[in-house]
Amino acid sequence: MSVLVTGGAGYIGSHTCVELINAGVDVVIVDNFCNCKKSSINRIRALVNKDFTYYECDIRDKKGLDSIFKKEKIDSVIHFAGLKAVDESVYKPLEYFDNNVNGTLVLLDVMRNNGCKKIVFSSSATVYGMNNISPLTEDMQVGGVTNPYGRTKFMIECILQDLYVSDNSWSICLLRYFNPIGAHKSGTMGEDPNGIPNNLMPYITQVAIGKREYLNVWGDDYDTPDGTGVRDYIHVVDLALGHVKAVQKIEAGSGLYIYNLGTGKGYSVLDVVKAFEKASGVKIPYKIGPRRAGDIATCYSDPGKAYRELGWKAERDIEEMCEDSWRWQSQNPNGYPD
Ligand code: NAD
Ligand code: UD1
Secondary structure (H helix, E strand, O other): OEEEEEOOOOHHHHHHHHHHHHOOOEEEEEEOOOOOOOHHHHHHHHHOOOOOEEEEOOOOOHHHHHHHHHHOOOOEEEEOOOOOOHHHHHHOHHHHHHHHHHHHHHHHHHHHHOOOOEEEEEEEHHHHOOOOOOOEOOOOOOOOOOOHHHHHHHHHHHHHHHHHHHOOOOEEEEEEEOEEEOOOOOOOOOOOOOOOOOOHHHHHHHHHOOOOOOEEEEOOOOOOOOOOOEEOEEEHHHHHHHHHHHHHHHHHOOEEEEEEEOOOOOEEHHHHHHHHHHHHOOOOOEEEEOOOOOOOOEEOEOOHHHHHHHOOOOOOOHHHHHHHHHHHHHHOOOOOOO
């Protein structure tokens, strides 16, 4: 089986490629390297015993993408490529809609022209919006999103569902990720954000190595056990293994499938700080700040459907997530080499 992985050199894509190759799947990576370093490709290579091909190509480059499909025998696609910074999307909406939505349209057109109708898409818990009560299940109403990034995810979900209605020989899997953190056990692959991290775990690890003075905790007056926001953190390797199961599912027959990929457990910001301090032995100073616009109090999954239908569940706990994040950050204080 040969899987084309768009955005395969990024954080989740690179971990997924390792698990796919370990499972005997042939991988072809397409990435324009706009949000990752090329050295991540070498790190993937060093962890697997099999070579693979990668192409530097933008998914909006129809000709380039088409020539890759003509050259490689692609059975299915895992589509990670996209821009993902929520705050940036607010002041660059056109760039986000072009890259994420238009990029997906070009990809789907090229797939169809080449007779490839199987795709796994990286969606997000953000599509559940502000009004659903956790634990979130796949049948809840989606779409109450609060920013352009989230809207691109919701729009792409709609596009893929309309596509399936128009032609039910497609096999489409929408994976709604909760909060991926952690890194590969080797300490050689992990999350390498540009600039000041927006997300909690990369911010904590940068405080731990001394790049940032303290963590800003965005609000302690939520209706949660300690007042700070509660999220469903999932180890990136568990998430990667969910993609291996999803690819097997779409290979087995046509259909439209939607799964949450989370652990089903919620941890507050301060729970994560404590778990990280325990795992790393490093104290994380923090200050309580105001709420961050667009945040909700609590968001965690019901991951039962993925277990029932894919036989997948997350195995790695918060302690392991923190240990692995710390190993990656402490061994690579400046992330991937240029
Ligand atoms: P990432 O930025 O590390 O990976 C995305 C990759 O796509 C990068 O390597 C980037 O260079 C590439 N890319 C972007 N636009 C491209 C284009 N037009 N053509 C070719 N390559 C392009 O992000 P990630 O955390 O690995 O996320 C992967 C996917 O999962 C994204 O679609 C993201 O929106 C989604 N997602 C991520 C999270 C999270 O917390 N990390 C949560 C929910 C959903
Ligand atoms: C955010 C995005 C979501 C996206 C996800 C992964 C928003 C509103 N949501 O989710 O769309 O899919 O990232 O990219 O931006 N926190 C702090 N201090 C920090 C950073 C975070 O206290 O410096 C808190 C947040 O308030 C939140 C929790 O930590 O309660 C997790 O935040 P984060 O890692 O940014 O993820 P989400 O907000 O869940």
